[in-house]
Amino acid sequence: MSKVALITGASRGIGRAIALEFAKQGAQVVINYAGHLEKAEETAHLVQAAGGESYLVQADVSRPEECTKLVQTAIEKFGKLDIFVHNAGITRDNLLLRMKDKDWQEVLDTNLSSAFYLAKEVARPMMKARSGRIISIVSVAGISGNAGQINYAASKAGLIGFTKSLARELAPRNITVNAVAPGLIETDMTHVLGQATLEKLSASIPLGRAGKPEDVAGVVAFLASEAAAYMTGQVLHVDGGMVM
Amino acid sequence: MSDVFERVKTIIVDRLSVDGAKVTPEATFKEDLGADSLDVVELIMELEDEFDMEISDEDAEKITTVGDVVNYISSHQ
Numbered sequence: 097m098s099k100v101a102l103i104t105g106a107s108r109g110i111g112r113a114i115a116l117e118f119a120k121q122g123a124q125v126v127i128n129y130a131g132h133l134e135k136a137e138e139t140a141h142l143v144q145a146a147g148g149e150s151y152l153v154q155a156d157v158s159r160p161e162e163c164t165k166l167v168q169t170a171i172e173k174f175g176k177l178d179i180f181v182h183n184a185g186i187t188r189d190n191l192l193l194r195m196k197d198k199d200w201q202e203v204l205d206t207n208l209s210s211a212f213y214l215a216k217e218v219a220r221p222m223m224k225a226r227s228g229r230i231i232s233i234v235s236v237a238g239i240s241g242n243a244g245q246i247n248y249a250a251s252k253a254g255l256i257g258f259t260k261s262l263a264r265e266l267a268p269r270n271i272t273v274n275a276v277a278p279g280l281i282e283t284d285m286t287h288v289l290g291q292a293t294l295e296k297l298s299a300s301i302p303l304g305r306a307g308k309p310e311d312v313a314g315v316v317a318f319l320a321s322e323a324a325a326y327m328t329g330q331v332l333h334v335d336g337g338m339v340m
Numbered sequence: 341m342s343d344v345f346e347r348v349k350t351i352i353v354d355r356l357s358v359d360g361a362k363v364t365p366e367a368t369f370k371e372d373l374g375a376d377s378l379d380v381v382e383l384i385m386e387l388e389d390e391f392d393m394e395i396s397d398e399d400a401e402k403i404t405t406v407g408d409v410v411n412y413i414s415s416h417q
Contacts (some may be wrong), residue, residue, distance in 0.1 A: 220385060223385070224382075224385065224386075225381055265378065268376075268378060269378070269382075
């Protein structure tokens with residue numbers, strides 16, 4: 097029987113690449129998006145072209161009630177949930193003294209609190225099934241810090257603690273909980289940094305280039321696969337050697 | 341009441357793999373039946389399905405014995 101995967105923030109970037117990778121491996125994919133319907137539809141078309149089946153669900157994951165509805169809708173559609181990838185994330189970069197309260201709160205709500213709301217919903221069916229995979233996309237910023245990103249880095253570091261604690265809680269039920277920490281990946285999120293910054297950053301990466309969303313998707317697919325059945329509570333870096 | 345008790349008992353025996361004779365109204369989940377916190381949460385989930393009802397987190401936290409569960413279900417059906 098095929099696996100059912102829910103991916104938050106899958107309209108573009110890394111989330112889209114994960115949806116596609118799962119589809120190629122025969123999973124049924126629930127594509128969550130917050131606002132970019134057209135982009136989400138593009139992802140759905142790509143999934144279809146890859147021979148996969150997908151279902152679009154709009155939800156703002158910073159809101160608990162929308163998280164509940166998102167998971168319920170996904171399970172109603174495909175009858176179960178095997179894999180949950182918490183990928184949705186935003187940045188509101190600024191230096192501490194210039195950062196607005198709102199920028200801090202929005203990032204924490206969307207990136208971190210959402211994991212709590214969603215995990216609560218997905219853990220239930222996974223506990224009953226005695227099987228499940230929860231994978232969070234974090235960031236090297238959450239490990240080594242990044243000036244101008246105290247909100248983003250705090251949210252991602254928070255997700256790492258969340259991942260390790262939940263891994264311990266759910267291990268007795270055969271549910272693994274892991275995280276993937278991308279470095280500099282070519283997406284809309286990093287595009288805003290500008291070409292000069294991107295080139296400078298790329299030069300500091302041991303593998304000499306920025307990563308592609310597919311580089312991250314491959315590792316996420318690995319964590320969701322049987323090959324990773326004995327791994328839990330881990331943070332895998334996909335960053336070209338940026339952080340060691 | 342007795343019907344509810346029997347149904348609850350069946351689920352407890354199944355879920356916690358304990359001897360049915362140990363499942364008495366006075367038995368506590370943690371000390372007498374050897375359940376950990378996660379077992380109790382899971383048991384509550386299963387009972388919610390079995391009896392088609394919702395047990396709030398606040399109420400669930402007060403449940404310590406088999407009798408507590410049976411009484412709760414009986415009075416909320």
